[in-house]
Amino acid sequence: MTNYSTHNSNNKTVGFWQKYQFYWLLIAAIIIRQIPFVALPFNWLESYFHEISHGVAALITGGNIIRIQLFANGAGLCTTQGGFSFLISFLGYAGASFWGWGIYRLAQAHQRVAQFFSGAILLLLLCSVIFWSRDLLTWVILGCLITIFVLTIKVQQLRYLQVVMQFLGISILLNSLFSPFYLLDGRHVGDGATLASMTFIPEIIWVAIWCLIALFALYALAPKNASSLK
16 A cells, blocks of 8 residues: 555655755855865865866967866966967856856756766866876875766766756855955955956956856856746
8 A cells, every 4th residue: 555645745855855956055055165174175176177267268279288286275276378368367267157057057967968077077187187287286186076076977866966966066156156256365466467467457357257157157057936946
């Protein structure tokens, strides 16, 4: 005999989770950002996608990636040669937001698509280890990130794979939203200062643009109306 009350209760629980999944994941990501050490791998994720976005911008505009460095505190450095300097400098923070948005969106696709995208990111990380990293700390951090994406590929249940990938996407976006504020330290170094020297547009404007890109990406992912929550 089927226990209908238990069945209905489970459906209600799943339905409630699915209705507000974006917001639950956003709250979880905000909380984890406040926990020392636990937040580090997610800071490294954003930092990696920031630096590789500089590198990709260099490659697609005719330049080269010389070296990628990642640091324990979540900072990073991508040294490039040649290419379009404006695009290379701009796409660090903007690119990290795009990666976060893309990971979340593709997580909603078919399991094979989500796994393929995880595999593509894994391949990019491996290329970074082989071709562009030169120091032990960067190798260790990249090893941690590789482990994260290997685990996502191993997830067999589509629902769990989606949740993990969506959480990673939101975490990257949150870090992309807050990271530009670190440029406003009075030292006038970093991507904002570089763009300010190129364009004579103040650094704070570039910080605002990057924050708005991250906010818009989060807004684009959030359910927009009551019907989408049903």
